[in-house]
Amino acid sequence: MGRYVIRRLLQFIPTVLGTMFLLHYITSLAIQFSGNPVRALFGDRTPPPALLQAITERLGYGDPCLDRKGDPCLWRAAEDGGGLLGSGYELGLFFDRLHGIFFNFDFGINLRQQEVTDLVANAIPFTLKLLVIAIVFEAVVGIAAGVLAGLRGGSFLDYMVKISTVFVISVPIFVLGLVVREFVGVKFGNVLRGQDWIPDLISVGVFSPVFKPDYPLASLIIPGMVLGSVSLATTARLTRTSIMENVRADYVRTAKAKGLTNKRVIGVHTLRNSLIPVITFLGVDIGAAMAGAVVTETIFNVPGIGRLVTMSARTGESSVVIGVVTMLVLVVLLANLLVDILYAVLDPRIRYE
Amino acid sequence: MTDVNVKMEALAGVDPNALPLQVKDLHVEFRTRNGIAHAVNGVSFDLRAGETRAILGESGCGKSVTAQAIMGILDSPPGFVTGGEILYRGVDLLKLPESERRKVRANRIAMIFQDALSALNPVFTVGFQLAELFRMHRGMSRQDAKARAVELLDLVKIPAARQRVNDYPHQFSGGMRQRVMIAMALALDPEVLIADEPTTALDVTVQAQIMALLAELQRERNMGLVLITHDMGVVADVADRISVMYAGRVIEEAGVDDIYASPAHPYTKGLLESIPRLDLKGQELSAIKGLPPALTNIPPGCAFNPRCRYTQEVCREDPVPPLYQVSPSRTAACHFWKEVKGDE
Numbered sequence: 001m002g003r004y005v006i007r008r009l010l011q012f013i014p015t016v017l018g019t020m021f022l023l024h025y026i027t028s029l030a031i032q033f034s035g036n037p038v039r040a041l042f043g044d045r046t047p048p049p050a051l052l053q054a055i056t057e058r059l060g061y062g063d064p065c066l067d068r069k070g071d072p073c074l075w076r077a078a079e080d081g082g083g084l085l086g087s088g089y090e091l092g093l094f095f096d097r098l099h100g101i102f103f104n105f106d107f108g109i110n111l112r113q114q115e116v117t118d119l120v121a122n123a124i125p126f127t128l129k130l131l132v133i134a135i136v137f138e139a140v141v142g143i144a145a146g147v148l149a150g151l152r153g154g155s156f157l158d159y160m161v162k163i164s165t166v167f168v169i170s171v172p173i174f175v176l177g178l179v180v181r182e183f184v185g186v187k188f189g190n191v192l193r194g195q196d197w198i199p200d201l202i203s204v205g206v207f208s209p210v211f212k213p214d215y216p217l218a219s220l221i222i223p224g225m226v227l228g229s230v231s232l233a234t235t236a237r238l239t240r241t242s243i244m245e246n247v248r249a250d251y252v253r254t255a256k257a258k259g260l261t262n263k264r265v266i267g268v269h270t271l272r273n274s275l276i277p278v279i280t281f282l283g284v285d286i287g288a289a290m291a292g293a294v295v296t297e298t299i300f301n302v303p304g305i306g307r308l309v310t311m312s313a314r315t316g317e318s319s320v321v322i323g324v325v326t327m328l329v330l331v332v333l334l335a336n337l338l339v340d341i342l343y344a345v346l347d348p349r350i351r352y353e
Numbered sequence: 354m355t356d357v358n359v360k361m362e363a364l365a366g367v368d369p370n371a372l373p374l375q376v377k378d379l380h381v382e383f384r385t386r387n388g389i390a391h392a393v394n395g396v397s398f399d400l401r402a403g404e405t406r407a408i409l410g411e412s413g414c415g416k417s418v419t420a421q422a423i424m425g426i427l428d429s430p431p432g433f434v435t436g437g438e439i440l441y442r443g444v445d446l447l448k449l450p451e452s453e454r455r456k457v458r459a460n461r462i463a464m465i466f467q468d469a470l471s472a473l474n475p476v477f478t479v480g481f482q483l484a485e486l487f488r489m490h491r492g493m494s495r496q497d498a499k500a501r502a503v504e505l506l507d508l509v510k511i512p513a514a515r516q517r518v519n520d521y522p523h524q525f526s527g528g529m530r531q532r533v534m535i536a537m538a539l540a541l542d543p544e545v546l547i548a549d550e551p552t553t554a555l556d557v558t559v560q561a562q563i564m565a566l567l568a569e570l571q572r573e574r575n576m577g578l579v580l581i582t583h584d585m586g587v588v589a590d591v592a593d594r595i596s597v598m599y600a601g602r603v604i605e606e607a608g609v610d611d612i613y614a615s616p617a618h619p620y621t622k623g624l625l626e627s628i629p630r631l632d633l634k635g636q637e638l639s640a641i642k643g644l645p646p647a648l649t650n651i652p653p654g655c656a657f658n659p660r661c662r663y664t665q666e667v668c669r670e671d672p673v674p675p676l677y678q679v680s681p682s683r684t685a686a687c688h689f690w691k692e693v694k695g696d697e
Contacts, residue, residue: 248428249471250466250468250471250472251471251472251473251474251475253421253426253466253472254466254472254473254474254537255474256424256426256458257424257426257458257459257463257464257466258458258459258485258486258489258537259455259456259457259458259459259460259486259489259490260455260485260489261455261489264489269474269477272474272476272477273474273475273476276476346476347475347476348475348476348521348523349475349521349523
C-alpha cells in the first residue's frame with residue numbers, strides 16, 4: 001500500500017508539469033496575440049512608454065518571448081552570451097515560473113500587485129463551502145432517490161427518478177443556473193421578499209439571485225444545489241442500477257436465509273456493496289464539480305476560485321490562471337488518490353501492490 | 354452448544370411429536386413476461402429427524418425452487434407459492450406472518466447454498482457474518498458472538514480458526530468457504546438443514562470431505578437433512594430416502610437401496626443408466642435423449658413422455674399419471690411401473 005501511494009504521488013509530477021506547461025503556453029499565446037495585458041490598467045489613455053515598461057517588468061510580463069507569436073517561452077538568449085552549456089541560450093519564462101512556484105512558493109502577482117496566494121486564500125473558503133453543499137446535496141438526495149427507485153424497480157417512483165434524472169442530465173449547467181437564478185432567485189425570491197413574516201435569512205439570504213456577503217452560507221445553498229444537480233442525477237442512476245443488481249445477489253439471499261430483518265438485509269448486506277461504485281463516482285466527481293464551480297460562481301457572482309480564474313483569464317493575468325489551476329489540478333489528483341485508497345477500504349477484495 | 358437455544362422464542366402451535374418437515378402438494382409459479390413458468394407442481398415429501406432425504410433431478414426441474422419456497426426466500430415477484438403446505442412440526446409456515454417466519458429461518462430450518470463464494474458477502478469478514486447470527490437472533494454482544502464464531506469454525510474443522518475468523522471470503526479456498534457456509538447454517542442448531550447442491554462447485558476430493566463433514570454433523574445433532582443434488586454418486590453414499598423430480602413433480606419416491614436396485618420410473622432408470630461405469634469402459638455413455646420441457650409449456654399427460662421409451666397413448670393424455678404404490682414404502686408416477694421395474 002505504501003509503495004502504491006508513493007508511486008501514485010510520483011505520477012503526479014508529469015501530470016502537474018504537463019498541465020502547467022499547457023497553461024503557460026496558452027496564456028503566453030494569448031499575450032503574444034492580443035498584446036501586453038498591462039495596457040488594460042490604463043484604459044483609454046496611452047501610458048508613457050517608460051512607465052509601461054517599468055510596470056510590465058515589475059509584473060513579470062517583460063520577457064521578450066512574449067513579443068514573438070508562437071514562442072513557447074522555454075528558453076531565451078543568454079545576456080552574457082554563454083548560457084546553458086555554452087549554447088548561447090538559457091532557460092526561459094516557463095522555468096522561471098516553475099522555479100518561483102516550487103522553490104520560493106511564489107505564485108506571482110496580479111495586475112493590481114496582489115499576491116496570487118492571497119487571492120486564492122481569500123477565494124477558497126467560498127468555493128469549498130459551495131463544493132461541500134453540492135457534494136452533500138448530491139450524495140444524500142442522489143443515494144436516497146437511487147435506493148428507493150432501485151428497491152422498487154418498475155414502480156411509479158422508479159419512473160419518476162428515471163425521467164427526472166434524464167431531464168436534469170440533458171440540461172447544461174449554465175442553462176440550469178441561469179434559469180434557477182431568474183425564476184427561483186428573482187421571481188420567487190421577490191414574492192418572498194414581499195412577505196413580512198418570512199425572515200430575511202430565507203427571503204434575502206437563501207432565495208437571493210446572487211451571492212450576498214451578509215449571508216455567506218445561506219446564499220450559497222441554491223448555487224450549491226445547482227452545482228450538485230447534474231451529478232445528483234448520475235448518482236441516483238448509478239445507485240439505482242447498483243441496488244437492482246445487488247438485491248438479486250446470492251449473498252443477499254443468504255442474508256435472508258439467515259433470518260435477518262429486511263432492514264438489515266438491505267441496510268447492511270445490500271447497501272454496503274451497492275455503494276462502492278457510487279462512492280468512487282462521488283470522489284472523482286469532486287474534480288468535475290470544481291469545473292462546474294467556475295460556471296456556477298460566475299452566474300451567481302460568488303467570489304470563489306472559479307470566478308477568480310474566469311476574471312483573470314479575461315484580463316490575461318497569466319500568473320493567476322497558472323497558479324490557481326495548478327492548485328486545482330493538485331486538489332483533483334489528491335482527491336482521486338484518496339478515492340482509490342478508500343476503494344480498497346470499502347472492498348476488501350481490492351489490494352494495491 | 355446448549356445455551357444457544359435458551360433465548361429462542363417459542364413458536365405457537367409447535368407439536369414436538371410432529372415431523373420436523375413435511376411438504377404437502379407444494380405449487381410454485383413464476384409470473385414472467387413470457388408467460389407463467391410452473392416450476393413446482395405438487396411436490397410432497399416428509400423428513401424425519403436424523404434422516405437424509407435426497408431430492409434428485411436435472412437442472413431446472415424445480416428442486417432449488419422447492420428449497421427456496423421452504424425457506425421463504427423466493428424472489429417474489431416473480432416467484433409465488435400458489436398452493437400446498439409446508440409444515441414444520443405441524444405448523445404451516447406459509448400461514449405464518451413474515452415476522453414469525455423470519456425467526457424460523459436459521460433457527461429451525463437452515464440452508465446451505467451451492468456456490469459459497471457468491472453466497473457469502475464479499476465485503477464482510479466470515480467472523481462478522483457468523484457472529485451476526487448470534488447478535489441478531491440471540492442478542493449476544495459482539496465479543497461473545499465473535500467467540501462463538503471461532504467455535505463454529507473449529508467445529509467445521511477450519512485450521513487456525515482464531516486467525517481465520519477475521520479473513521474475508523475470498524481469502525478462503527473453495528472447500529474452506531463451503532465449510533464456512535456449513536458453520537453458518539449450523540450456528541443456531543437448526544432441526545432441519547437444506548443443502549442445495551453443496552458440493553457442485555467443488556472438486557471431487559473436496560466434495561468427499563464436505564459430504565463426510567455434513568454427515569458427521571448431522572449424526573451428532575440428529576438433524577434432518579434435505580440434500581438437493583443431481584449427483585447420483587453423492588446420493589448413494591449419504592441419502593436414506595430419495596425423491597426424484599421431473600418438471601416440477603416428484604415422479605418417484607423410495608428408499609435409496611430400492612431406487613438403485615430397481616427403479617420404477619423410466620426417468621430414474623435413465624438417470625441410473627447414465628452414470629459412467631468402470632466395467633463398461635470404452636463404450637458409449639448412455640444418456641436420456643432430448644431436453645426437459647420448458648416450464649412455461651409442460652406437455653399434457655406425463656411430462657416425461659416425449660423422452661420416454663415406454664410411452665403409449667395414455668401417457669400423452671391428461672391427467673398426469675398418479676403416484677402408484679409400488680411397495681408399502683415407495684411410489685412411482687408411471688403407468689407402466691411394473692414393466693419398468695420388471696425388465697431390469
